[in-house]
Amino acid sequence: MAEGRCNCGGIKVSIPALPEKTMICYCSNCRRAGSTIGSLIYLLDKSEVNIKDPNGNLKSYKDSDTKSGKPITRQFCGNCGCPIATLISDDSPIVVLKSGLFEHIPAPADKSFAEEEPSWIKILEPGEKRM
Template sequence: MAQGNCNCGSITVTLKTPPDSTILCYCANCRRAGGGPCSSNYMLDSNDIEVQDANGTLKSYKDSNTKSGNYITRQFCGNCGSPVQSLMPPPSTMVFLKAALFDHIPTPAYEAFVEDKESWINVTQKTA
């Protein structure tokens, strides 16, 4: 079992089995949402994630400014601002859970939107 949390601890996330790899996303929206050159994510089914929001601080933003034209719902802690997860539109149950919520982040296995990757980032992985 793995447990992660936002910076203020209001939101905790529990996974029965911690993933053994992550996906790096370089899209501009993930960079802006996370404040870095990329976002490190676990791609999981929502049924495999337990999100507890003790103080009711989980907020959602429907992001329709995407390259695909599809929207995703970005969820974050309204108290400390920590990104929590990005939800795909229904009927998909897939979630991009933010790996930074956890103390240990496994090695990336894939990269997404590599065309937006900054040239100074030297990470060589398979592309998604």
């Protein structure tokens, strides 16, 4: 069992096991939603994701200005603002879970919207360290 949480700890997430690899999405919507260069994500079956929100902190909004033209639902903690997940559609069996919720984050194995990756990005190779 792998467990993660938002910054304030108000929302906890559990999945059966931590995936071996992440994906990084460079779409402009993910960059804005996280105020970062890209979003590190896991694509998981909804049935495998357990979100515990005892205080009702989980908030969501419809993001309609997407590259696909299909609206998505972005979920976040209403207390600390931490992104939690993205729902592709109500009937999709897949949930896009933010891998930053977990202490250990595996290296990205794939890219989404790779054409929008900033040209100055260099992902560290396994074992490579920089300060």
